[in-house]
Amino acid sequence: MPFLTVKFNLQKRVKLAQGLWLIYWLSVILGIMIFSLGIFFKIELRKRSEVMDNIESHLVPNLLILVGMLACGLNAFGGKMCHDCLDPMKFSKMKSMLKPFMLLSCGFNILLLLVVLLCFLMQFSIYLTLAEGLKNSIRFYKDTDTPGRCFMKRTLDMTQIEFRCCGNNNFRDWFEVQWISNRYLDMNNDVVKDRVLSNVEGKYLMDSVPFSCCNPGSPRPCIQHHLTNNSVHYDYDHRTEELNIWNRGCREAVFSYYSSIMTSIGVLISADVAGLKYLSTTLETMADPENPECESEGWLLEKGVKETFTDMLAKLKTLGRGNQVQEGENTPEVAT
């Protein structure tokens, strides 16, 4: 008993093949889109690899690029097959390739679903990488003369300006780190000497933040230095001041940016899988004409779902048993 049969005459078959061909070309465009999304994501990860501890995994973008190229190839081939479906001479040549192609399509759909799952899961690893990377960035902010770290200051300043954030969790992270290089500190000055001696590690700590933490939306000019000292600034209370510097931490800001990219990529691919692919596989199995002009039937599965499943299991078992039988045959031959 075939599954979901539909009766077809020539006109309906032609219309089906044309519709399917159009769907395949839409899928090719979607494949190109997935490919370009993969490249975009790879570039975004590279742009901020300095604040990500340099061990960020490029697995997801590489997989997206691969899947995009595979999708293009597979769907272009499917489109060509559809085009040839309407010509009986070409179709007889294609018939043998039809069944393995559909199995390949099914396998590819499973791969797409896997990629969607990865998109959602890899967000955790990005969160952890960011936390570590930003902590190190803040530590190396002042090392603009150390090779390998000389652009850390610029990267961190630009990140704080672009993502409107300050510090790792909040602006107080800057109070715990010496972010002014010793090159610019006058060690003969009493104030400097006091500060350096006042803590165990001999670091010049202050309750100030870099200029990139400043919020342009603040009505008053930015207060960067002596943030916790109300008496230094006129009409200022650091407990109630909201708009002076950014309140958000950079880890949250950068993570929400990357997680939104990954979530939208995942949603887009699952929409593609759900919509187009199911439709095309459904229509594929139905486009199977033996006689060009007369009526025919199209079905989703040749037998019922349960029967198809038992068939597949039986096939797998025979494959396994086939190997065993061959081994059994071989040993008596060799032994004797």
Add this chain to the structure above:
Amino acid sequence: MALMVVKFDLKKRVKLAQTVWFMYWFAVLAGILVLSLGLFFKIELRKRSELMDNNESHFLPNVLIIMGLVACAINAFGGKVCYDSLDPTKFVKWKPMLKTFLVLCVVFNALLFATALLCFVMRIPLQFTLAEGLKNGMKYYKDTDTPGRCYMKRTLDLMQMEFRCCGNDNYRDWFEIQWVSNRYLDFSAKEVKDRIGSNVDGQYLMDGVPFSCCNPTSPRPCIQQQMTNNSAHYSYDHHTEELNVWKRGCSDALLSYYGGIMNTIGALVLLVTMLEVAVTVGLQYVHSSLSTLANPEDMESESEGYLLEKTVKETFTDIMTKMKAMGKGAKVEEGAAEPVATVS
């Protein structure tokens, strides 16, 4: 003697019509491009209208939008005419208006060329608007409590960060105005009173710049205050310091940005004009090849296509005589009307 005659048989005519139809669809896309360029430019001007003193001229983007819409309409119509030219029954209904349509196309192409030139010329008034607008922008930087100007500070800060510039011509412009609001100045402090007393207008001037002037690539943390006082900072010489704050002035930066946009738009509109001229020439050939059929009933006969029916000189004199005839025709009508009065 027709200008640039080309012989056509049926096959060649069909090919010509198909090519011109294809080109017309490209031209429709080009029209959409011009429309979107106009919209983009309008949005860019609006985004910074505060810095341009709110009297920037939206003439150019409006012209681009209108030309884009007209181009789309004309090209879609031309494409339909080309498509129908292959079918004699359909083409008959378009034939009478084709000559006027071609004249309209020529006029439109001239207007499009003028628009492209306008793109390059409008840079000059923009320069003046920008200079004036920025000067006022800086004056109102501190007025974050005055309605209508409360976002000037944010706009100016974001602009200085985005365009990597400081002040109008350079960072010293900030030394000449008071950019800290009186709300945040302690008038009982001696230092404040000294500064205010030291100049005629009673303004609190300082040799400091806002934080948005800071250059993130500088190896040392940004020095914004007491910039001309070398002794206030360790190992600092303001004469040789290059990377501390942005060196470029914002009027220069904004002008080069908008100038770049206008140059690009002008170049693209020139390319679109060339495409439009090509499709007009193509349509003229389609029209002339179909009207000079050797045997009007037989579609397979040969025909000639030409650019102009007579030579350039003759066409010009024809147009002049036609215009004179139109003028004289009006005069004759007036003269004929007068005798009517005397007869009765």
